[in-house]
Amino acid sequence: xxxxxxxxxxxLRLSVTDRCQLRCFYCTYWQDWQKLPTGEILSYEELLRxxxxxxxxxxxxxxxxxxxPLVRRGVxxxxxxLHRVPGIEEVCLTTNGVRLADLAxxxxxxxxRHLNLxxxxxxxxxxxxxxxxxxxxxxxxxxxxxVTLGLGPVKINCVVMAGINEDELVDLALLARDHPYQVxxxxxxxxxxxxxxxxxxxxxxxVRRRLAVLGPMVAAERRTTDGxxxxxxxxxxxxxxxxxxxxxxxxxxxxxRLRLTAAGALRPCLFGDAExxxxxxxxxxxxxSWLASLFAxxxxxxxxxxxxxxxxxxxxGSSMVSIGG
Ligand code: SF4
Numbered sequence: 015x016x017x018x019x020x021x022x023x024x025x026l027r028l029s030v031t032d033r034c035q036l037r038c039f040y041c042t043y044w045q046d047w048q049k050l051p052t053g054e055i056l057s058y059e060e061l062l063r064x065x066x067x068x069x070x071x072x073x074x075x076x077x078x079x080x081x082x083p084l085v086r087r088g089v090x091x092x093x094x095x096l097h098r099v100p101g102i103e104e105v106c107l108t109t110n111g112v113r114l115a116d117l118a119x120x121x122x123x124x125x126x127r128h129l130n131l132x133x134x135x136x137x138x139x140x141x142x143x144x145x146x147x148x149x150x151x152x153x154x155x156x157x158x159x160x161v162t163l164g165l166g167p168v169k170i171n172c173v174v175m176a177g178i179n180e181d182e183l184v185d186l187a188l189l190a191r192d193h194p195y196q197v198x199x200x201x202x203x204x205x206x207x208x209x210x211x212x213x214x215x216x217x218x219x220x221v222r223r224r225l226a227v228l229g230p231m232v233a234a235e236r237r238t239t240d241g242x243x244x245x246x247x248x249x250x251x252x253x254x255x256x257x258x259x260x261x262x263x264x265x266x267x268x269x270x271r272l273r274l275t276a277a278g279a280l281r282p283c284l285f286g287d288a289e290x291x292x293x294x295x296x297x298x299x300x301x302x303s304w305l306a307s308l309f310a311x312x313x314x315x316x317x318x319x320x321x322x323x324x325x326x327x328x329x330x331g332s333s334m335v336s337i338g339g
Contacts, residue, residue: 023313024074025241025271028065029338030089031055032276034082036110037146038134040173040206040214042333050336056278058092060296062099064274067306069101071313073272077106077130079338081276084113094124104128108171108339112149114156122163130169131157135179136186144178161193169196169256176216183224190253191228198243198256205334218259231255242269260284272312275336280308282315284337290315 032050034041056064065076076096083089096105106128107121114121114131121129133153135141141150161168172179172186179186183199190197199221204211222231231246234254242265243256259265273281278293290312295304 021268021270021316022072023270023272023316024072025077026065026068026073026075027077027079027271027273027338028061029079029081029274029276029336030058030061030083030092031081031086032333032336033085034080034110034335035085035112035147036082036149038144039146040144040175040202040210042335043206047333047335050277054278054293055276056274056293056296058088058095060278060293061092061274062095063302064292064296064305065096065099065102067302068272068309069099070302071306071309074102075104075106076102077108077128079108081335081338082110082112083107084109084117090117090120090124093121093126097125106130108132110145111153111156112147115152115159116156118156118160118163118165121160122165127165128167128169129160129165130171131160132171132173133157133186134173134175135182136189137182140179140182144175167194167196167253169198171198171200173200173202174216174218174221175202175214177214180216180224183221184228187225187228187255190255191248191251193252195253196243196245196256197253198258200258201261203260203334215261217262218257219262222257225255228255241271269316272309272316273337275338277336280312281337282312284339286315288312288315 037044078093093105096102105126107126108130110132134144138148138150142148157168170189174180187197189195199218201218202211202215229248231248234245234247243258245254245256247254273284275281278291278296279289280292282288290308292305292308
């Protein structure tokens with residue numbers, strides 16, 4: 015196998031909470047889920063200190079996730095401070111959009127521009143079936159307000175599910191024709207039950223085959239801090255389409271990220287079970303250089319290629335709501 019250029023680990027996904035007001039069925043085993051005690055969640059000061067240490071090791075981009083980050087009190091102030099961490103060049107937010115209409119002006123004032131919105135359907139009843147909440151109108155109002163205010167380029171993350179939203183692929187893709195959005199289709203990950211996953215998994219090759227009716231797709235240029243999405247432009251589209259294939263075509267060779275869970279565990283790989291506890295040493299007075307060595311350890315643990323054993327459900331015991339996707 016040809017030696018690939020060493021990966022540049024320059025992207026940190028930082029979960030600020032394991033709370034969320036939605037209950038997406040594919041996110042977590044909700045019947046077993048227990049929220050973290052508040053004291054077990056890293057404080058904003060701790061998160062900012064770790065972000066600064068990570069920047070010292072080459073992290074340039076930080077994505078704030080959850081659970082749902084906008085449910086945590088003080089998150090706007092945290093985002094403001096994160097923009098001021100030396101070395102961090104790009105701050106991004108992934109949200110389910112339920113609180114976006116209210117918070118968009120304040121988010122804009124923090125300097126935030128990079129916004130990812132999770133949206134799996136444009137149908138109200140189906141939204142309620144997937145998330146357990148009747149919030150689609152609220153989310154679409156938030157999207158509109160965010161764009162009007164200048165937040166963006168907005169990326170829309172859509173988890174593709176056979177038998178659930180596969181009949182909306184073209185409608186969702188056309189959002190990128192009519193708006194300067196990047197609509198990204200994501201393969202369903204094995205986070206709940208094997209049976210459910212096998213029932214609802216739709217390979218991206220099939221998604222692309224169905225979207226071929228929209229016209230020829232031209233690959234867009236990649237930036238070093240880009241995530242795993244393969245991005246395409248289409249004639250007549252204001253925006254772009256993206257495809258994220260964690261299952262059918264892994265992207266380990268270009269994987270540039272680490273994840274920090276709300277509980278303070280550093281994960282070199284979403285699919286791996288390695289977690290490095292940063293919270294305990296942090297709260298026991300560890301120095302920045304000691305914490306930096308733990309980050310460096312995580313980077314060195316990033317395997318060249320994850321291997322997903324067939325029946326590894328759920329994802330190694332950690333729930334998506336606390337990892338932050
Ligand atoms: S964390 Fe995301 S995927 Fe999970 S329930 Fe909330 S909105 Fe849905």
